[in-house]
Amino acid sequence: MSKRRAVDPRELRAAVIAVRAWLADEEEPKPPRTDLAAAVRLSLRTLEQVAPGRSVEVRVPPFAAVQCVEGPQHTRGTPPNVVETDARTWLLLATGRLTWSDALDSGRLTASGSRADVSQWLPLVSADQGP
Numbered sequence: 001m002s003k004r005r006a007v008d009p010r011e012l013r014a015a016v017i018a019v020r021a022w023l024a025d026e027e028e029p030k031p032p033r034t035d036l037a038a039a040v041r042l043s044l045r046t047l048e049q050v051a052p053g054r055s056v057e058v059r060v061p062p063f064a065a066v067q068c069v070e071g072p073q074h075t076r077g078t079p080p081n082v083v084e085t086d087a088r089t090w091l092l093l094a095t096g097r098l099t100w101s102d103a104l105d106s107g108r109l110t111a112s113g114s115r116a117d118v119s120q121w122l123p124l125v126s127a128d129q130g131p
Helices: 009-018 020-024 033-050 087-094 100-106
Strands: 056-060 064-068 082-085 109-112
Touching: 009 020, 009 033, 020 087, 033 056, 033 064, 033 087, 082 087, 087 100, 100 109
Parallel strands: 056 082
Antiparallel strands: 056 064, 082 109
């Protein structure tokens, strides 16, 4: 498997800034799918970079899934450690606008397995500063 190009932090910030209004207020119009996909994919790839490994799979359907966190490598079938959520919840977590425990308690996030808590690597980027 070829190694992916490292995520440029400026590219990630620009992608998150493009969806910032919707993150701040759910009543705002949903961003274009391409903008939403870019923010999700770049933030997941950043998580993959800061927490390298293959013991946890983080899924944000329909946009992307990554494997991260050191530990026993998973190669086939359903991984034992899975995090799954929707795009808005993931981006709120990735920008620090939502805490891991609040996302779990509200049912907006599912995390199964002993290694599935990736909160120590969050937030990944700030969406609050200007462009």
